[in-house]
Amino acid sequence: METRKIKHAHHDTTQCYSRLNAIGDALYVLGGKWKLRIIMALSEGNLRFNELQRLVKGISPRVLSNELKELELNGFVKRHIHTEGTVLVEYELTEYSDTLGDVLYALSEWGMMHRENIRKQMRTGDVVPAGEAVE
Template sequence: MEQRKWLNSAEQCKANLAAVGDALYAIGGKWKLMIIVALMDHPKRFNELQRTVTGISARVLSNELKDLELNGFVSRTVNNQYPVVVEYSLTEYSLSLEDVLKALGVWGKMHRERIRKMK
């Protein structure tokens, strides 16, 4: 296997492993990126978000939203009217994931087609 240009030393490999570990800590898991994608078109209330991200439980969605908020990707807005309305929206910082999400989308489509051809 050929060595990749961006991993041409043990120190660079270690640094990249740490960086990927940090990224996976912030956005890893099954749901976080899907929640971010679901919020791209407009802010959503909790139930709308749960309907959009098919298969996620309320408890998991709540926990993931808290993690995304702590990491600066999502903001939570409480409108003190009756009834109380809570909306979730993306922050400016979440725009830093645009290239990552595009690359994952392109790769995901390519992978799906590859798997379909194998069957």
């Protein structure tokens, strides 16, 4: 996998603020523990609320409901209400959510690399336990 170093070159202040604001906007919309997990779960296809809650292990119904509302407001998720017979609510990703494909892939790749790095450090004893100073 090709890695890019974080550039430490001097940028003009406007460009730096622009990048920081863009990262802030992305984290505001997608940040937290659940949103990207919900999007990944929905990438398998339309799901009802309870199905989604089972897939996204550990999320409470109240939190899932709030996260879905925010994802819907930001254009990533659509809610479909079927009223034939029993009322059925399904959630699906929008076309706009497809714009996250590269982001999700990059986060997944980085997460696997990071997990392996931590495991390697634990095997070799290079991990500094929490609360100890790093020299």
